[in-house]
Amino acid sequence: MQRLQAFKFELMPNGEQQRDMRRFAGSCRFVFNKALALQKANHEAGEKFIGYVAMARLLTGWRNGTETPWLKDSPVHPLQHALKDMERAYKNFFAKRAAFPRFKKRGQRDSFRYPDPKQIKLEQGNSRIFLPKLGWLRYRNSRDVLGAVRNATVSLSAGKWFVSIQTEREVEQPMPQATSAIGIDVGVARFATFSDGSYLAPLNSFRRHEARLRRYQHAMSRKTKFSNNWKKAKARVQRIHTRIGNARRDYLHKATHTISQNHAMVCIEDLQVRNMSRSAAGSTDQPGKNVRAKSGLNKSILDQGWFEFRRQLDYKLAWNGGWLIAVPPQNTSRTCSACGCISADNRLTQAKFACVECGFEEHADVVGAINTLARGHRVAACGEAVLSGPSVKQEPTEVTMRGRSHA
Structure with a gap:
């Protein structure tokens, strides 16, 4: 059977590579927002949804036009993938799996993806990866990457850059070791x-950091927006959110692994x-x-x-x-x-x-x-069907002592 798996590592880019990655992420965000605005205007005019192929042709015009020539500085495949992300967001909305697509904001989940594995080179022995228009980047090699590389996603979180490498490999059909x-x-x-x-x-990761987070958020609100002190305060808030998410994710991984x-x-x-x-x-x-x-x-x-x-x-x-x-x-x-x-x-x-x-x-x-x-x-x-709908399961918050644990 085929197994898809992602391996995430922290990147160690130099100053020029960091500036390029911010520019690439901004270009992908611009393309996504421009395509979304065009789709909304098209819908309000009573026209049909614009598919990816037609959008890709428009992207070529944007890159070669006089209004946004800076789009040519970014690799084209991540820009095309931003259009696919927008199309997927619309499909999820039409299928009632998600809310209506929203415009992306600068500094929130900045990322871009290289979908073509032929353009990606990975040297695990030297702990480095090659990405188009970025060159070779060092990364913190914490574990082996198994399987053939399918794509790579570069993202910014709390001031640090990460690369998520998705791979595919053939594994034997697993047999459960347990029978319960x-x-x-x-x-x-x-x-x-x-x-x-x-x-x-419960871990209650957010509750443990809530008072500290509120204090730093209050301090951030008193700073002049986009000033150096505001950016420093924002970085502190982001680090707390990262710590909360990492603690929760670690807890869930240990629990689900044991189960x-x-x-x-x-x-x-x-x-x-x-x-x-x-x-x-x-x-x-x-x-x-x-x-x-x-x-x-x-x-x-x-x-x-x-x-x-x-x-x-x-x-x-x-x-x-x-x-x-x-x-x-x-x-x-x-x-x-x-x-x-x-x-x-x-x-x-x-x-x-x-x-x-x-x-x-x-x-x-x-x-x-x-x-x-x-x-x-x-x-x-x-084969009893699973009934979907609003759940009546609601419980009051209550603190209990730790009992027997599976993790």
């Missing part, structure tokens, strides 16, 4: 509760995180209720990284020969795992579950994980 199946109930008080009764305590190694089948709830973390502010005519409490809950939900947790489980289980099953989340923590009684009264508090019919008592998250596993078995056996 487990259900997982994700939450805020407990990050992940397993059907065997164990659980992972995928120890279980052949993992069942989780098909949660709609966007709906669950939607603001309760409402409008001027219809103001929301408990806005402050809902805002705190939304912040805690997003701090957990449930979507990334599911994404990592999905591909890591596939790499180990296992599989991930997503099941409908409705009433998993309100259904008695002993007698099947469904009632909101079964869940007395966030943590306590007591069945009003048979008297069965257990931690509510454990009950949810057991029911998730049972639904997963039905999906695997009968």
